[in-house]
Amino acid sequence: MNAPLRTTLFAATAAIGLAVAVHTPASVAQATPSGIPTDGSIADVAERVVDSVVNISTTHEEKGGPADFDPFYADPKFKGWFEELADKDVHPTVMPTHLEEFAFFKDSLVIKTSQEALLGDRTPEDVAKEWADYMTKAQQKHLKK
Numbered sequence: 037m038n039a040p041l042r043t044t045l046f047a048a049t050a051a052i053g054l055a056v057a058v059h060t061p062a063s064v065a066q067a068t069p070s071g072i073p074t075d076g077s078i079a080d081v082a083e084r085v086v087d088s089v090v091n092i093s094t095t096h097e098e099k100g101g102p103a104d105f106d107p108f109y110a111d112p113k114f115k116g117w118f119e120e121l122a123d124k125d126v127h128p129t130v131m132p133t134h135l136e137e138f139a140f141f142k143d144s145l146v147i148k149t150s151q152e153a154l155l156g157d158r159t160p161e162d163v164a165k166e167w168a169d170y171m172t173k174a175q176q177k178h179l180k181k
Contacts, residue, residue: 137174145170 104110109118120126132138149166152158 132171132175135171135174135178137170137177141167141170141174 121128131142135141146167149158149163153160153163
């Protein structure tokens, strides 16, 4: 079972246990199975239901991808895309949204300098160097925090 599904099942099970405890009549909620009196606070309720929270996991791994479950993705135009995503040596690009400077970079700097390159006012190499310098400084600043 994949991690997001396992986490979702765990959270759902915990929520059910907490909901049962919260909706239990006050006379029952004042004593735990171990006989420890509670004041009905969230901590007491959580302590009381902790034994009812379970971790559900499986060793079965689902084979296939979206094309096996949704006819839309079975279209041949997606074949290369799914093959690339299945390749263990391929790592999708992740945008550095953790950097404060990324918003300016994508919304202003990239647009301005791309237009300059398209108009022939700058070389692509010059634009790439400016982008690399800008993002390198942003990453270095982030790493110093």
